[in-house]
Amino acid sequence: MQLGKAVRIERIMNRNDGRTIIVPLDHGVTVGPIYGLVDLRDTVNQVAEGGANAMLMHKGIPRCSHRQGGRDIGLIIHLSASTSLSPYPNAKCLVGTVTDALKLGADAVSLHINLGDESESQMLADLGRVCSEANEWGMPVLAMMYARGQKIKDEYDPEIVAHCARVGAELGADIVKVNYTGDPETFRNVVDGCCVPVVIAGGPRLNDQRDLVQMVYDSVQAGGAGLSVGRNIFQHPSPQKIVTALNKVVHQDWDVEAAMELL
Incomplete structure (x- = not known):
């Protein structure tokens, strides 16, 4: 691995355990300024102080969230987007470049890919091209890999999730984000079939915070590399507390x- 890429990965993943807590804050493009994303500096400060390894956002938002103090936290710039207002919300297009991310001092870039969508071929082409460009600069790539389309009956099906993870690795991603399959046994098969670290998504807002802690615990026990969870963290009554609890599960x-006692 290139030295530059190795250094950047260590800024978004714990170098001692190879795991990470990533908090995506890119939802403003998809659904607007929802609760938890209005005062971005406060949200970033809370997740950073809770021990998150990295935050993820679009290229225009670091200027609204940069803090000149507090605990350091890695920065991942998201390069693809769509909105809930579109008749084709699963069709993600590129809205940024690796160069944009480098100019912002980012530690990695990310893309969202929906396998099974009618625009799958374009999204895969974008992922392949960005991975090639990022590799030239030693920039890590996080691929958010989901299965969403007319042929997809269950996007949490273990075989489908394993397929999603493998596609991300095959096209050059350094970290892959997928849905959790529901149990450690099937998720271990996902991890075993992917030669790069696999982190889990948080999915829709959960009613019980214990469900989130349990899901993260089970995924890590199955060999997962941590999490990339947005709404279940930034819309939590105390983002700092939930990240602190998840930090104990992922990194300690x-x-x-034991983690629930902190909540």
């Missing part, structure tokens, strides 16, 4: 009961 191997 606490069990669920």
Whole structure:
């Protein structure tokens, strides 16, 4: 691995355990300024102080969220987008470049790919091209890989999730984000079939924070590399507290009961 890429990966992943807590804050493009994304400096400060390894956002938002103090946190610039207002919300297009991310001092870039969508071929072409360009600059790539389309009956199906993860790795991503399959046994198969670190998505807003802690615990026990969770963190009553609890699970191997005592 290139030295530059190795250094950047260590800024978004714990170098001692190879795991990470990423908090995506890119939802403003998709659904607008929802709760948790209005005062971005406060949100970033809370997740940073809780021990998150990295935050993820579009290229225009670092100027609204940069802090000149507090705990450091890695920066991942998201390069693809669509909105909920579109008749084709699963069709993601490129809205940024690796160069944009470099100019912002980012530690990685990310793309969202929906396999099964009618525009799948374009999204895969974008992922392949960005991975090639990023590799030239030693910039890590996080690929958010989902299965969403007319042929997809269950996007959480273990075989489909494993396929999604493998596509990301095959096209050059350094970290892959996928849905959790629901149990450690099937998720271990996802991890085993992907030669790069696999992190889980948080999915829709959960009613019970214990469900989130349990899901993260189970995924890590199955060999997962942590999480990339947005709404279930930034819309939590205390983002700092939930990140602190998840930090104990991901980086200190606490069990669920011990982590829940912090909440």
